[in-house]
Amino acid sequence: MNDLEQTRPRKLKLHILRANPQDPADQPHMQCFELEEAEGMTLFIALNEIRETQDPSLSFDFVCRAGICGSCAMLINGQPGLACRALTQNLPVEISLTPLPVFKLIADLSVDTGSWMRDMSERLETWVQGSDVDRDLDDFEQRMEPQLARDIYELERCIECGCCIAACGTAHMRPEFVGAVGLNKLGRFRLDPRDERDDAAMYELIGNDSGVFGCMTLLGCDDMCPKELPLATQIAFLRRKMARQGLKK
């Protein structure tokens, strides 16, 4: 960044999908905003500048603006990604921004990932289920192998941004598909000895077309995950385990 040559700033053209489902008269359409690029500009900065100086009605979601909370996923030139950490210098002059597909549209670039994720969590019961949950808090914690703790964290880094769902062929066709986000979560609990569910219990949750057998192995999830989680490996692993479990039945 320090070696950038001093040239005249680019004039960015942001083509943004505008839509307000709350207004029956509203027609979704693309709107173009022009903006002078600044040093170190991210889409977080650009969109806020547009809202503050050009159109105060523009809706979008940012929370942490640091790439850790997963609020701001959208399609950036057609590809799902986190807008807060998308530097405009890495994008062409013409930038198209559209909301994530699959999720319910709130307005413009804002979508309802929250209800989708909660529904997935309720269906897959994404919490530790075991007898130790209500243990005596004065006592030592249960021991865990250090490497296992690190392995669990590796899968727990998911931020539920929805990029894997937006990039998933099955999720587009099958609304009840739990997606890579859901499968990865169950993979995480499968690894965790504190969770006492066995593969038979897991099979009940994901041993069908809404679960691990719905995946068509297009690998969009793995390509688009902003946290670079090993989603393809996880799904392949779970499918093997679940297929074996299915044969036992």
Added chain:
Amino acid sequence: MRVIHTDVLIVGGGLAGLRVAIGAKRRGHEAMVLSLVPPKRSHSAAAQGGMQASLANCVKGRGDNEDVHFADTVRGSDWGADQRVVRMFVNTAPKAVREMAAWGVPWNRVERGARTAIINGETVSLEESDEAHGLIDARDFGGTKKWRTSYVSDGTGHSMLYTMSDQAIAQDIPVHERTEAIALIHDGGRCYGAIVRHLVTGELLAYVAKATCIASGGFGRIYRVTTNAVISEGIGGAIALETGVAAMGNMEAVQFHPTGIFPAGILVTEGCRGDGGLLLDDREHRFMPDYEPEKMELASRDVVSRRMEQHIKAGHGAKSRFGEHLWLDIRLLGQHHIDTKLREVKEICHHFLGIDPVRQLIAVRPAQHYSMGGIRTDHRGESPTLRGLFSAGEAACWDMHGFNRLGGNSVAETVVAGMIVGEYIADFCDGSEGEITVSTALIRQCWDQQKQHLSGLCDGKGSENAFELMRAMQQTMTDKVGIFRHGEQLQEAVSDLEGLLSRSRSIGVGRQLRGANPELVTAYRVQKMLKLALCVATGALQRVESRGAHYREDFPQRNDREWLKRTLALWPGSDASGPQLRYEELSVMDMELPPGWRGYGEKNHIDHPQTAERQDEVEAVQQRVGADRFAVQDALMPYRECLPSRFRGRNARLGEQDQ
């Protein structure tokens, strides 16, 4: 007008709010959570480095216990904290870590055998014991005598929040996402819930509850340069302030974190320095030992941030086109360490600075980070003046942080306060005080008032621009109510903010939109935020001493004689131009740890007249009672009765099992 009823209404879906909800629900009360965003997006997720609890498992944590954690926290607070609350906190923190472990947080674990660590710039060898293998590990953090910070790589808050949120789902607790409480329903003595705006549909609702708990986090966004998430605007606190009955405590106590990346202000964790990272100046000279020989980079945050700004003022800042900054050097930690324990830091450096911290220096400068102040509560988490209103976490002034919070103590506070306040709210709802008699007329009146207010913003008569006022407020706070404060500048800040507040009463929202209306949201929020900003600036102007994060260049000494007291700010009426301030004395004679030097920072405070007397008493008690640390503690400052009975037990600890 739709009215929704529940037993416990919780404003805020971060760690504190969710833990309160779980606590109340487990005791048989209906709990409902309001959240601006899906709860897993809450700012709790941004806590990177870890959570303090005196588990004493790792070799550098040996000898740690509640007493050491207590003393570190009180010293960190510069004696501004309520010491009984600190005791409650340090006794519950190990239980909180262990509860989170049982619920699924993959805490990093101690690995037996030899390991190396970077301490004070040198590689040292450590040997972890067999008996600690597999127990929860800890890293070093600022202002602590022991390695006490439990962690999950540098995604601790994320991991905790996901675990907590999934537990709330397991308990079937409803979270009303994208809703915002914009006023409390109250009659001047009792709180009955809140008037709530739905951020998607724009609908205005009334939520009626036996107990209302504000757990909406801090108000960092009143500053331009802050590490805080964009939702950390303090609206939960502001609606308590606007009642005119609930008070805000110590609003001038605002923390600046030493390592916000420059210029974006995004946080990189204190764990960088805890794990051995160094601060360098423009000549790549390590300057902190020159100022702070005792703790160096690991003095408390207020001290390190001040030393950094002092060093920049002395002409040693690195220059860039955005201004001056310093460098954080974690190269010495090595690729493996960074790839496993500082991976968010690495990602942030990559995406926002375009650098690789394994090989390059990180540009940093202090940025607003934490609000020690908040809604004043008693040790149970309830407002002493507005019954039925509770608060927990960063939104509250409980008050365990005083004038400076230690790193790792905030994410710990969220869970600990959630546990304790959750129990007290359940007690409250169980008792007769929990019953409410509220008229529909009062609910209607509160609702109408808000409805009119929102319509007024959109009626076309106002001419002021909400975004412009927001920017001006944030600039004023960053320029004039920052790390170094001065009477003249603070006076200017107060005048500027009064002017902005007055202008904010004529905001005009350009468009009447159905549903989401970001301009309207900014309009009503900036009106509220200006009131918070005025509490901060006025509190800072009136407090003519330096304590913790509040530093007055014109009054550089900590003055226990005049200022060993907590500031209380009340908003006297909707037309008021500023807060009314009162002060609450902190009693030296009740302190377990009487005021003294912190062990870092300046050595020039003015003693309270009773400090020597209390110090003698404390020493006499220690002599008399002898070696049993629990007995000594109890003789000095009994506090166990303040804790809910289920959290009074002694914490198991290696080497202490026989006690």
